[in-house]
Amino acid sequence: MIDEEDDEEILKKKRSLKKILKNLVFFGFIVIGVLFMYIGGPDQTLNLVIGFTFICLGTTVIQMKKSPSDPIRQTLTILKCKVCGAIKVRNYESGDFVFKSAGVCDKCNESMEINQIYSVKLKKSKDKEKKLEKDKEKLKQTIEI
Ligand SMILES: [Zn+2]
Structure with a gap:
């Protein structure tokens, strides 16, 4: 074994x-x-x-102490459809600001508006993707409630 x-x-x-x-x-x-x-x-x-x-x-x-590793910050942009209220979360892009219309709704093809921009702290770069997905899910659930 x-x-x-x-x-x-x-x-x-x-x-x-x-x-x-x-x-x-x-x-x-x-x-x-x-x-x-x-x-x-x-x-x-x-x-x-x-x-x-x-x-x-x-x-x-x-x-000698191990220098604390800097937390990695991830900024997310939350888009909301003006018509059906569908929520989409994507990575922040430069030029994003709240109330800016960006992208098209997956459900009804109407234009979407940036509803919220926020940044999350990530512990390790290794877990970055996993954590990000988790955060996105959590965020989606919170918004939908
Ligand atoms: Zn829509």
């Missing part, structure tokens, strides 16, 4: 591996620093300076 792992699990493993690596580097620097301080060369001051530098490096490594 072959074990299959999904992306999520691999990602988690990678993350914890990074954490372990980071801790190793941290302890490595501290140990080197302490060793230099105690059993360094004949120059005690230099030993202290080098030791202190390594300990500082270690603490810097452990304090």
